[in-house]
Amino acid sequence: MPGIRTAAQAKAWLEHQGKSVQQFAREHGVDPATTYQVLAGRKKGRRGEAHKVAVLLGMKDGIILAEPEGPDQEPA
Template structure:
């Protein structure tokens, strides 16, 4: 498994790919507001869509149900 990223590292990872947070959210079927909140640390990604966003961003290890 890969090491998890900090929210700052996840933002840098998105920037390195040339993607905005909104683009990433839309590509992965996420709510952009929830994705921004996970990156800001206001949502911890414990359950639901915040969990899914955190896992896809690499901030948290876990399984994403398809």
Template sequence: MHATRTPAQAKAWIESQGKTVKEFAEANDLDLHTTYQVLAGTKKGKRGEAHKAAVLLGIKEGTVAQ
């Protein structure tokens, strides 16, 4: 198991790669607004698009159906 990130750590991780949140969302086929909501903590990533975003951001452990 790997350690999960906080939303703030996830945002810093995106920035450390030289990407914007928009670029991350587009590269991972995510809805931009949902990605921002997960990063802000207003969506917890329990299901659907928010779950996918949270897993890809490393905020929660889980799998994403391809």
């Protein structure tokens, strides 16, 4: 990745693509409220879904681990 985006740059990136925050969240299977909170700086993206959102928006360098499988789910 060429560089880490600021919240303003991430918002501009979404706007450049013609995507709303809601659409971005749906496409990536994340909570829209968490996405708004990361963009507003209320969540830093250190753990869990906020981390996933920050990485997907390019606001953080990191990896996204696969979701753990529950006891009643079949392995893929």
